Amino acid sequence: AVLKAGAAYLPLDPAYPAARVAHMVGDARPALVLTTTGHRPPADTAAATPVLLLDTLDVQDQPSDNPVHALAPDQAIGGAPGTRAAQFTAISFDVSAQEMLSALMFGKTLVIPDEDVRRDAARFVKWLDEHEVEELFAPNLVLEAVAEAAVEQERALPRLRTIAQAGEALTLNRVVREFHASTPERVLHNHYGPTETHVVTAHTLSGAPDSWPLTAPIGRPIANTRAYVLGSGLELVAPGVVGELYVAGAGVARGYLGKPGMTAERFVADPYASEPGTRMYRTGDLVRWNQDGELEFVGRADHQVKIRGFRIEPGEIENVLTEHPHITQAAVVVREDQPGRTRLVAYVVTRETLRPEEAREFVRERLPENMVPSAVALLDSLPLTVNGKLDRAALPAPDFTPTGSGRETRTPQEQIICDLFAQVLGLPRVGVDDDFFELGGHSLLATRLIARIRAAFSVEIGLRTLFEARTAGAVAARLDTAGPARLALTKQQLPDAVPLSFAQRRLWFLHKMEGPSATYNIPLVVRLNGELDRAHVLVLVVHHIAGDGWSLGPLAADLTRAYTARVEGRVP
Template identity: 40%
Template sequence: MSILHGPTIPFPADSTIPQLFAEQVRERPDAVAVVDGAHQVTYAELDERSNRLARLLCARGVRPEARVGVLLDRGHELVTAVLAVLKAGGAYVPVGPGHPPERRREMLADAEATVRVTREDLRLAAAWPSTPLPLPADSRTQAYVLFTSGSTGRPKGVMVEHRSVLRLVCGTDYVAFGPDERMAQVADPSFDAFTFEIWGALLHGGTLCVIPTETLLTPGALGPALAERRITTMFLTSALFNEVMADRPDSFAALRNLLVGGDVVDVSRARTLVDSPRDARPARLVNGYGPTEATTFAVCGPIESVPADAMSVPIGRPIANTSCYLLDAGLRPVADGATGELFIGGPGVARGYAGLPEETQERFLPDPFATEPGARMYRTGDLVRCRPDGMLEFVGRVDDQVKIRGHRVEPGEVEAALGRHPDLRQLAVVVDGAAGERRLVAHVVPATPGTRPAGLREFLAARLPEWMIPSAFVVHPALPLTATGKIDRAALPTAPADGSDADAVSPRTDLERELAELTAELLGLASVGVTDDFFALGGHSLLAMRLVSRVNDRFATEVALGEFLHDPTVVRLAAEVSRDR
C-alpha cells in the first residue's frame, strides 16, 4: 500500500475558530476555559477579554490576512491574545521568549507583522467595549504563521488556515475531544503542538490547563501536577517523554490520552509504559506524527504493545480527512512494502511559506490523487514504508534536516548564522548521536588566533534559540576537503570528549568532586570545572533535568531544577545539595 486515506468524517470545513468558540460561549458561559496557576478564566470571561483586545487590534488596522506578532509567555494572557487576533480577522504569529531578540525581529519582519501584542496591550484593551465583533466567516483565511528552520539560513513561516485547524480538532478519530477534557498546555506557542492543545480544548468546551515550565522539567513534579489538575489529555515531545520515563515512569498514570511525537519514539521507553500495570499508565498511548506544514498531526497510531524484538515504533495511519502517499523520485507510488518519500494531502495541508513563493512551489505540489479541484500535497522529505498491517514506519530523511529535542533544525541555518561571525574562515555544522540523543557539532577554522568556543556559543545565543546552538565547538587549523574542493563532512573527526577549559577550577571538596564527575559523565566529557557553565559545555534543558534527577537520587535531596538553571555550575549545585541536606 503506497496510497493511504484516513476515514472521511464530516467536520466544519466552512467555519472558523471564532465561530466555533462562540458556540461554546453560548452553551457553557460559566465553564472554566483556562486554568493558569491561581487564574481561572471562564468561557464568558475569555470571550469578553478577547473582544476588548480584538477591538483595539481592529482600531490599529488589523484586517483579514493581516499578521499580528504575539510576544507573550505561555499563560491565560497568551490565550486571550491569540483568540483576539482571530476575532479581529488576523493571523497570529507567536514569537516566544525562547528566541533571541535578533531572531524575533527577523521572524516578525519576514511575516510582515506590523502590529504586535504585548502585555501592555492587554492592559490598554481593558478600556475597550467587550461587545462582540462581527465574526470572520472565511475558513480559508490564515489563522496563524509558525516558523520552522530553513535550509537557506532563515526560518520559514508556515501559513495555516482556519479550515486546516478545524480538520485537526473536529471530526477526529485519533482522540475524542469534549467538555470533560482537561488538556495540558505545555508546548511553546511557536511549536505546532500548541494548536492541538488550545483549540482541542476551547472548541469543545474543555479546560486548558497551563503547566509551568519548571514543573514540566523538574524530576518528580510532573506526575503530581497532572493528578492535581485532573489532566485527561497531554502531548509531549519524544525527548521529554524519554526523560520523564527514565525518572518517574508512573507520572502519566492519571491520563486518559498521552500523545508522544516530534521525533522517533524510544522503543524501550514505550515498551516500559505499555507493559506497566494498568493503574500506573495512561489509558491510551498514541504516537503522533506530522510536520507543521500539515497542521500538527497527519498520522497517528495507538501504541498498545511493543514486541521484544521491535527496532522501532510505527508512526501509525493517516488520521481522518488526511491522505498519505509514498512516492518515488518521479512522484510515482512505490511498490507495496517499499520505502518512499511521504507526501501528505487533504485539508490539513498549509497554504505555504510566507513571502517564499519558490520554496512554496517546491514543497507544496498539485495533488494528482485527490478529487478536489486545486488540491495540493506537501512533500515532507521523510522516508517511510508501509508495513503489512497498514502501519507506516519512519525510515529516515532525504536531506540533512534533523530533530533536536522535538524541534526541526536545518544545519544549514545554523551554519548561516555562525557564518556571520567575523573571525571564522571555514566552518561546518554536522549532526552526531542516535535518534533521541542527537546533537549539533560545529567545526570551525578561525581567521585570527584566540577565537574560543565560549565566544562562538555566546555569538549564536544572541541569534538562535537554545535548541539550535551546537553542543560542541571544535577548532581546527583547516577542515578536510573533497577532491572538488568542498568540505568533506564525512572526514570530520568526532568531537573530543573534553570540553573543560584549561583555566577550569578543580573541585575543592568531596561533594564538588562527586558532582563534577556526575556532570562530566552526563555530558560525555573527561572532566568539568566547578565554575564551568553547564550549557557552554554542551548541556541543554533536558540534560539539566536528568542531572538534577540523578543528584537528588544520589543524595536523597529535592534540589529544584530552577535553582540550577539560574546558575548552572557545580558550585551552585553543591550549595543547593548542602542546603537541602
C-alpha cells in the first residue's frame, strides 16, 4: 500500500524498546503510523503522530481502484510465479522489502516462519523442509548455521533451489560446501549493497562446491548501477589494487533525512558521470577488481586495525580460522579492555572439542605472528543483531584468568618471575606453569618482560628463551645457564681509521648520489623559556613519533596517564 501510494516507509521492529521506537518516530516525523492492536506505539508517540490500526480498519467505503504510480515492472526483482519463498529477514532489514515485493509482484507464495523458529537454526531447517521452501534470503552467519543444522539432521532440502545472502562477506567453509553438494541443482547468490543503495553487485555460485573459493566475490554491478574502486584522492585504482568502493546509479538514496552533514560526507559528487549533478555513495568498504573482472570484498575501512605497528584486516584471520576442520564460524575483533592494552581476540564456534591454543597454533602456522589472536574464546553461537548480522558489541570480554597448574613456586626465582609475568600481562596473578602467550602475551610484551628479568637477576637472557620456555617455571630453570647481563669492558687498540657509523654512511651515500643539498639542514631553531613540564614534553614527543608510524601505544598511554595525574595534582 505504501509503495502504491508513492510514499516512503520507516520499518519499526516490534522487538525494539519503546524508547527506541519513540526516538525513531520523533526523528523521522512520519505522517502516519501503520500498526496493529497488539503493537501500539508508545503513548507519547501516538499523541504526536496519527496511528492507523490495520486490524480494525473498515475498508468497505474505501476506493477499489489501483492508485496511479510511477513505478515500472523492471524496478522490482523477478521470479517464477508460484515459487514458495521464505520471508526470513527482519522488517528493519532492507532485504525484507526485496523478499516481500518480489513475491507479491510476481505471484510467488510468501511463507513466513514464527519468530521462535526463525531464531533456532535446527527448527528453521525442519520448517524449511516441511513447508517445501524453494527460495531463501539470509545473511552469511545464518546460512552457515542452517548448513550445519541441515548436515547434522541429514536433511538435503532438495526443494530449496535458490539461496541468496547479503550484508556480510560470504564464506564457504567445509560444512557449507557439504550442504550444497547434497543438492547439485541448488544455486547460491552473493549479493552486495549497503542500505543506502540496496543491492548493487551480484555473483552466482554454481557447479561443484569443491571448486568454490573460500570467500565468494561480490561480483559485477547489476543493471543501472556503476561501481568505482577509488584511492584517497578519488582516483581510479588499477585492477588488483585495494581501494574504497563508491556506488552510483539509479539505486542511490537521496541522503539521510534531517542530517545534511552526514549526507554531504557520504553522498559525494560523481566525477566520472556524464550527467552533471550526479552523486555517488561512499560505502566505506575496501574492495579490489580480480582477474575475472569481478569485485572482491577485502574488509571495512573502519574495521581495519593497526596493532603494534602492523596494519591488520580481521577478515583475513577469520577466513583462516574457518579453514580449521572443527571451526564452523569465526569473528575477530580488537579489544582494549585495559587502557593501553590492545589485543586481537578471536571468537569461534566449533562442532567438536577444541582447545583455544589449538586454534591459535593453527593461525600461527598460516599467518605472521602479529596476526595471531592473543586470545580465542569458544562460543556456542555468535551473537547476531535483529538483522542477522554479527553483533560485535555483544561479544563477551575474553577471560585471561590463569588456570594455574596447582603447583606452588619452589624457589624465590620462580616467584619473582611469576610476579613479573603478572605485571607485564596486567593480571592479578600468574601460576608457575601458566603459558605467557596463552594469557595474551605477544612479541612486544615479551620484549618488556625480558628486560625486567634482566634487571631483576642481572643476567643476559634472550627473547628466544621466552618463546621456547613460555612459563615462569621453565624460564627460571634457564637462569642458571644464562650469562652475565653485561660483558666486561676491556681496553682496545684504537685503529688508524675509525669506521663511519650507520647514520654517517647514510649521509655520505646521499651526498655522493645527490650532491650538496639542504635535506639534512636544520630549518628552524626555537628557544623555549619558562619552567619545563617534562611529562607534557614526553607526551608530545611520543605522539609525534607515533604519528610517524612507530608503535608506542602502551608507552604513550602510560605517559598520558602520568601527565593527567600531574595536571590534576594527584602526584607531586
